[in-house]
Amino acid sequence: MPLAVYVLGLAIFAQGTSELMLTGLLPEIAADLKVSIPAAGLLISAFAVGMLVGAPILAVATLRWSRHATMLVFLTVFALAHVAGALTPGYGVLLATRIVAAFVYAGFWAVAAATAIGLAGPDARAKAISIVAGGLTIAGIVGLPAGTVIGQHLGWRAAFWAVAGLSAIAMAGVIATIPRGRSGRTPEIRQELRAMTNPALWLAYSTTALSTGAILVVFAYLAPLLTDATGLSAGWVPIVLALYGVGALAGITIGGRTADARPFTTLRIGLIGVIAACALLAVWTGTAWVAVPAVVVLGGFGFANNPAVNARVFAEAESAPTLAAAFNVSAFNVGITVGPWLGGLAIDAGTGYGAMGWIGVALGLLALATVLVASRTRTPEREPQRV
Template sequence: MSDQGKALPFAVYLLGAAIFAQGTSELMLAGLLPEISADLHVSIPAAGLLISAFAIGMLVGAPVLAVVTLRWSRRTAMLAFLLAFALTHVAGALTTDYGVLLATRVAGAFVYAGFWAVASVTAIELAGPQSRARAMSVLAGGLTVASIVGLPAGTALGQHLGWQSAFWAVAAMSAVAMVGLLFTIPGGRSGTTPELRLELRALRNPALWLAYGTTALSTAGILAIFSYLAPLLTDSTGLSSGWIPAILAFYGVGALIGITTAGRTADRRPFTTLTVALTGLLVAALLLALGAGTPWLAVPAVILVGTFGFATNPAVNARVFALAGAAPTLAAAFNISAFNVGITVGPWLAGLPLDAGAGYPTVGWVGALFTVLALGTVVVATRLRGPAPLTNAATSESLTSR
């Protein structure tokens, strides 16, 4: 039986569970800003900087920690990252100082990014070269489930028992994930120890940087829309705020469907999967821009943004690993950074026309623009054959062919 038909190792699902625990922390502050603001005596915008600080920590953490831990066993690196992540949340729960909490958010995101980078390589290694996208869909699915379950659960816990309780819960989940990984991830390496020289050489491939461009632009397209969904649905669509949690839940379900489906097609048809997903995202963004004032158009468009937007994830991750060949660690780390570039740039650029007085439907146009640019990188990538990967050329052929 080929790798494509085999069930994924249980350890891959435990890695997805670890991403769920950490991803809950990434998302939950959006629902706890009023409580943090009141308890620490800072403004809501100042509390919101805790979210920005997390994004900055992730942007820097992935490549730095990928290099620092390059010669560690993957299990040792991930356990160290999870331990540090849990400790930052213990410190955050115990502090009454805004500056300390801000520092714990940066530090926690820093090691979370490192975990993402190493876990990605580990999942690919465990799953085999023919199941790259499936394995990555499980990892990214952990974050998707965090948006469906972790975000509302963390918000509810923080609102009823104090925002610190959500931090304690994340620390506890991280500790449980450590125990699971300790008993399922091999302690050594299955292959040769990575060399920084080879990792850096892999980054010279222009096709790899096109893949990073696809990652950043597609993510920016999603976040340009997602970041302003609540005010768009209340101010432009005319729905009451009570509908927002339900619509966001359907958005999350759509995202889970998209990422799971694409995980099963992207290994065989990476460029087809990307093209279909990005085209669907473009149509959804345009539908939202044009039909934001009509609920029966706007709500399905929001769900489709989640479905098609997250369907790009397995394919862009699989492309990066195929192009990196035998030097995947640093390449994966830069892809994590590319995701966070999109997370940072998308909401910022979508906010510019809003600051100028334009209505919320403009976020759909901005999302569509980013998606068109992402489609452009895919078109170019299908016509550009970069330098052959250092190894695994045969298994990478479908991802680098015209």
């Protein structure tokens, strides 16, 4: 695998650390800026919304730029947004910097994914994507707790400075390894938009959104589920999160090795694992020795799907890799937004944290249905491998 693909994974690690670390910094931010915890929580929501809309807009706006230049611009803006956030005395400016950072992060994701598969070749799409997306997984294992520790001991602004520094290192890696100049084929917006009319592509996006929602409806409420429902002490939360991250890293590594040759098999097994883990959490929410392993299983099988859903999108839109990747980033963020929203509705209705598992089961079953439909209607030209 080309070194540049690993550099892209490093860049996603830097940016993904910023995406995740705010969950551990909300009390410090709220106290420093004199806002409520819910108001500070809007910084997380604003980031998700920025990613949702940023990917397709920037994909179109920069379609004729070289990928080398595009990624450098995005990383520069991302780093400067964190510098501005670290220096701001007010909540409003920080909120604006989160939206800007998410906007260019989403654009970077789309271009990085298209670049990685271009460098790796059609027979190693999923493996390349697993390396790039693995940066986000490692951000969950290392970046999230490290950012929280830095924020708690040196202030939340120090964590923002650290992300800006990581982004600068990633920029140096891009300069050194990503080929300059445009690709041999000059992208045409009309051609890319025509490729987006493929119904199978939107079925793949549905799989992305539904499978992500099935994971996030549980993950978003994992801390209170563990402490309030399962009865574990607060000290267990970071340990379980780390175990979840280890499971996720194992899953995305295995998925990256199997999804190129057997994408549908990988998706079916991954989604069945997600459904089973959610069902275990729903039935045995109050039993720690069942709930904790189920969380690890959820991370493993859930992230094993990641390379496969990305590979499916690129298989269905080979003539529009950048725009297809951009909409897939948006599909991920639809799941990230809708899953926790459905969970919040259930909690407000008084159903208890066990309902998170049942919602995950329902979303997982819908995702599995989209995979079964896609596997039966695919054409040999779009999916040459036997599964």
